[in-house]
Amino acid sequence: MIVTVTYNPAVDQTIQFDEQMAPDRVMRAEDAQFDAGGKGINAAQLLTAMDRPCVATGLLGGFTGTFIRETLQDDGVETAFVDVDGTTRLNTTAIAAAEEYKLNQAGPTVGESVVDSLLEQVRAQSPDRVLVGGSLPPGLSPDAIDRIAAGGDWETIVDTGGDILRELDAQYGLCKPNRAELGDATGADVSTVEGCADAAEAFRERGFDRVLASLGADGAVLVGDAGRLYAEALDIDVVDTVGAGDALLSGVLSAWEAGADDETALQTGVAVSSQVVQRAGTAVPDLSDIETLRDNVTVRRL
Ligand SMILES: Nc1ncnc2c1ncn2[C@@H]1O[C@H](COP(=O)(O)OP(=O)(O)OP(=O)(O)O)[C@@H](O)[C@H]1O
Numbered sequence: 382m383i384v385t386v387t388y389n390p391a392v393d394q395t396i397q398f399d400e401q402m403a404p405d406r407v408m409r410a411e412d413a414q415f416d417a418g419g420k421g422i423n424a425a426q427l428l429t430a431m432d433r434p435c436v437a438t439g440l441l442g443g444f445t446g447t448f449i450r451e452t453l454q455d456d457g458v459e460t461a462f463v464d465v466d467g468t469t470r471l472n473t474t475a476i477a478a479a480e481e482y483k484l485n486q487a488g489p490t491v492g493e494s495v496v497d498s499l500l501e502q503v504r505a506q507s508p509d510r511v512l513v514g515g516s517l518p519p520g521l522s523p524d525a526i527d528r529i530a531a532g533g534d535w536e537t538i539v540d541t542g543g544d545i546l547r548e549l550d551a552q553y554g555l556c557k558p559n560r561a562e563l564g565d566a567t568g569a570d571v572s573t574v575e576g577c578a579d580a581a582e583a584f585r586e587r588g589f590d591r592v593l594a595s596l597g598a599d600g601a602v603l604v605g606d607a608g609r610l611y612a613e614a615l616d617i618d619v620v621d622t623v624g625a626g627d628a629l630l631s632g633v634l635s636a637w638e639a640g641a642d643d644e645t646a647l648q649t650g651v652a653v654s655s656q657v658v659q660r661a662g663t664a665v666p667d668l669s670d671i672e673t674l675r676d677n678v679t680v681r682r683l
């Protein structure tokens with residue numbers, strides 16, 4: 382069973398324009414939507430859609446927190462959130478012509494005592510795996526993630542920025558940097574797939590059993606004791622890439638939960654992310670056919 386921890390959830394607002402962004406005038410949108418977001422919450426929604434037992438925890442507050450709580454309840458996602466005084470943030474993705482603008486708020490300031498409250502929620506679920514996803518709100522340091530990792534007998538997976546990854550001290554089952562985050566975390570040249578695999582391999586020594594590097598349109602690399610695996614991305618029509626990394630990770634975790642090997646897990650991850658990027662925002666696509674779709678993904682050893 383997986384518990385996801387989102388210290389800094391968000392309502393994701395996605396606004397679509399037919400024309401390019403321009404300053405000093407009113408832009409009129411063609412379409413707009415709100416989704417419950419934050420990396421761990423996205424993963425919990427996707428895992429639930431793939432019938433994997435999962436509980437979403439994290440910090441919620443204000444009217445945006447209420448929206449997230451109600452959306453997850455409607456989607457049948459099990460939750461165990463901790464209430465905070467501030468208001469959960471609202472992040473905006475503007476899709477204008479072919480360009481994507483991501484505008485993320487910092488989130489409400491919280492006190493360190495929230496880590497104890499969250500740990501209590503996590504322990505109460507007795508999970509096998511815990512995924513800590515997303516940025517930290519003001520008031521918390523990377524120690525908040527280390528404390529979750531060291532707080533019980535579970536494997537911890539972490540999906541956060543390169544600056545935070547670099548500062549973690551505990552032992553982790555996996556981290557999931559994207560290309561820029563891998564570059565930030567390691568300082569290595571990540572301009573080629575091979576360079577990314579080298580950087581991921583070297584980064585394992587910092588306390589990560591496996592590194593899953595997501596490379597956008599170039600696919601993904603999974604490096605661990607079983608070797609270096611590379612999956613090409615599928616050739617698809619992308620609407621926006623918000624939540625693409627969460628989808629890749631959810632597919633991998635879903636397959637591992639079902640007992641699959643790393644190769645099948647990577648195929649599943651790429652298949653799930655391909656479904657997500659073909660839809661606007663972080664809405665959950667139909668994943669009932671994912672075990673068939675993953676056969677379209679080619680994995681090779683580097
Ligand atoms: N342009 C694309 N074409 C095909 N697949 C894509 C494209 N962009 C992303 N993907 C798929 O999504 C996966 C994750 O993408 P990416 O590396 O952009 O994640 P990310 O930067 O962590 O995203 P986010 O932080 O928004 O969740 C890729 O490994 C790939 O399978």
Ligand SMILES: O=P(O)(O)OC[C@@]1(O)O[C@H](CO)[C@@H](O)[C@@H]1O
Binds near residue numbers: 420472515
């Ligand atoms: O600011 P963070 O925590 O790094 O990222 C938050 C976020 O952009 O990531 C998700 C997509 O991966 C969105 O649901 C959410 O708004």
